[in-house]
Amino acid sequence: MDFGGINPAILIASLMAASVPILLAALGELVVEKAGVLNLGVEGMMIMGAIVGFMVTIQTGSPFLGFVGGAIGGAGLSLIFAFLTQVLLANQVATGLALTLFGLGLSALLGQGYNGLKPAATGAVPLGPLADIPFFGRVLFSHDWVVYFSVFMTGVIWYVLKSTRLGLILRAVGESHEAAHALGYKVNRIRLGAIAFGGAMAGMGGAYVSLVRVPQWVDGITAGAGWIALAIVVFASWKPWRALIGAYLFGGITVLQLNLQAAGSSIPVEYLSMSPYLITIVVLVIMSSGRGKAALNAPAALGQNFHASR
């Protein structure tokens, strides 16, 4: 079954893999924003995760440790953001931008000497006969563990936000920090935790780029994936499963345009490679048009710092 040189089973399978970085980063940011914090440093945390994960894998030879390292790298960088915005009450938009600029620089610095190396491969999870099922075997059962992990985390975050006490507290902090504070919750500490979680998820997403997607180290490797993740959170109306759909949609577009390039489509390469960014804009327009913040389901205290004056 081929359409213009593109096999649909391979296409779907590769779009699932292609979406992992933005899905992980978007899920992390979703939790951060649910807690009322707007961290625009996703791109910076992703690229830190990409380089730290890459370095750990090269040093230890273990991709698993690489992903752990990536998560730590992303979370570590996010703590700078957390300290500045939660303790020193700095402007979240500006600090997030600073985080991205700093992360891009620091990753390039750390990555000196890692160019051209090849990390140990992250293999597919052996699922035995399941992988041999026609079509579905290729689509569903031929992935590495991170793909399953990203879907699993979507479910976990959905459940935690919806049905647990922790989720309730997190949402309360994001909707009205004054009320949450009055109830005795430590607003800034809860937010700090959420920011670190978001950093770890972004870092893992970044590590997936440098360890699986590319897989090598180049400066600026994440190429705007962090910003697309931010857009997906808006697209998803702060709902985890919708973030999954959004990420797969964008992963699909990325894979499709790469396939079209390889298949020698008549559309010029430049227009194909700018399409994910253009489609992000179009989707943002459709999602935002004619509706207020409330209808979009945005957390009410998003982007506002909290200072307990009493």
Next chain:
Amino acid sequence: MLRLEKRPNPSKLWLYGTPVMAVILTMIVGGMLFATMGKDPFEVIRTIFWDPLFGEFAFYLRGQLLVKAGPLILIAIGLALGFRAGIWNIGAEGQYIMGAICGAAVGLAVYPTESRWIYPAMVIAGAFGGWAWAMIPAILKTRFHTNEILVSLMLVYVAQTILAKASTGFLKNPEGMGFPGSRNFSSYPAAANPELIAGSGIHWGVVTALAVAGVAWVLLSRHIIGFQIRLSGQAPRAARFHGVNPSKLVVLCMGLSGALAGLAGLFEVTGPAGQITIDFNVGYGFTAIIVAFLGRLNPIGIVFAGVLMALTYVGGEMASTNLGLPSATIQVFQGMLLFFLLGVDVLTNYRIRTFMGGK
């Protein structure tokens, strides 16, 4: 224990003190970073901050300082107007690229005609290119409430692809023997932006940047539009009662910052860069964000901040060639500067009180 207590009014002293403190802190922590990399921190700091001004090659490097500061100041002033009103144009890099492409395209279209009107026409085209690119997020924001941060940033990536297409396709030098890149403007006097005084580094872009800084200062502190911009940033609701039309303000601020970024791109591509190449842009659009904050979103402050940031570029290049410091170090250094600035800014709005135990 330490506790923060909100000041009734922002501290005047710290408003001016924090940038200086941020620079000092960056030097200290940056020095530690250099030390861990096995370099003598004092030598590196001296190479970055002292040598370009008073060192052996200062006669040349001082000019380079203005060459780098010009575009940074021009872009940062535009961004600052928007930031003050709470309008976040993060895509100056894209507007800078599009301005350069539009302006260069006008010049290249009439090559090799010689006329004194060519350069002014290119300048207008450059400003228009940046303005038009910034109008996309502006109009999407006013019409559809789309987030301008994300849209303007996505458009940077689109602009970079267009730039790649321009330098390898529609603006490629037909006599370039197949190499990517446009014709070099330095061999086309009517469209070039040479140094006005040899060796000084001053070209039309630097002159424009200083003029714009003056105009922007008057606009912000003396004109009703400046008042509306400041009011909208500090108290959006009050601004609405005052009769400020938020949509008009978005279009104005985004348009101005886009046009200024476009101008910066045009001056750069016709002057120091010389031609459209796939990577003639070196991230001024992003660094200008740091410059805008470092200058406290104040046009005069931005001039100083622009020169300081140019110093880190020029000195950083020196340090990378003379001392073998990786070129990415300077990016880290600049990012650190912004962190420290945002961090110590807490002192402007809060007082630190100490208290012992309990309450």
